[in-house]
Amino acid sequence: MKTKFDVPDCLGNNCAVLCPACGKAYCVSGFLNKKAPRKCPHCGESEISFPAAKEIWNACDHKPEIDPEQKSNRLIFKKEWLGYDVWVTFTEDGTTYRYPHDQLLQTFISRLGIIENTKSWKGNGLYHFPRLSEAQKKILERYIVK
Numbered sequence: 001m002k003t004k005f006d007v008p009d010c011l012g013n014n015c016a017v018l019c020p021a022c023g024k025a026y027c028v029s030g031f032l033n034k035k036a037p038r039k040c041p042h043c044g045e046s047e048i049s050f051p052a053a054k055e056i057w058n059a060c061d062h063k064p065e066i067d068p069e070q071k072s073n074r075l076i077f078k079k080e081w082l083g084y085d086v087w088v089t090f091t092e093d094g095t096t097y098r099y100p101h102d103q104l105l106q107t108f109i110s111r112l113g114i115i116e117n118t119k120s121w122k123g124n125g126l127y128h129f130p131r132l133s134e135a136q137k138k139i140l141e142r143y144i145v146k
């Protein structure tokens with residue numbers, strides 16, 4: 001069983017963790033998962049207890065001040081933005097998009113099956129798109145700024 005978790009957020013007795021197997025987020029609770037670890041509800045391939053998640057959270061270098069409005073020169077996903085309700089604005093070929101980072105990331109992973117297992121995402125915590133494909137443009141259509 002893989003064990004390397006990212007813990008993007010902790011609040012009181014709850015931690016949000018990113019499953020190292022499938023990359024999706026789930027919550028562990030200080031009440032329910034103090035002793036009994038919780039299995040990933042999405043894939044069942046990982047499990048973590050609240051104290052273990054809290055320890056990872058405490059050990060990492062927090063950047064609590066993440067600006068929820070980000071600008072980029074291309075479509076990009078960053079692990080450090082996860083859990084901060086970030087919206088990203090970028091322009092390609094004269095079209096400006098403003099997208100909800102976490103939500104779009106989930107859509108890209110589930111619909112296009114990319115990103116989560118790449119070296120760039122796992123190693124550097126980011127994934128960007130030099131050019132949008134037609135499928136990607138279609139997903140982004142609803143986020144065009146008029």
Ligand SMILES: [Zn+2]
Pocket residue numbers: 019020021022023024040041042043044045046
């Ligand atoms: Zn999972």
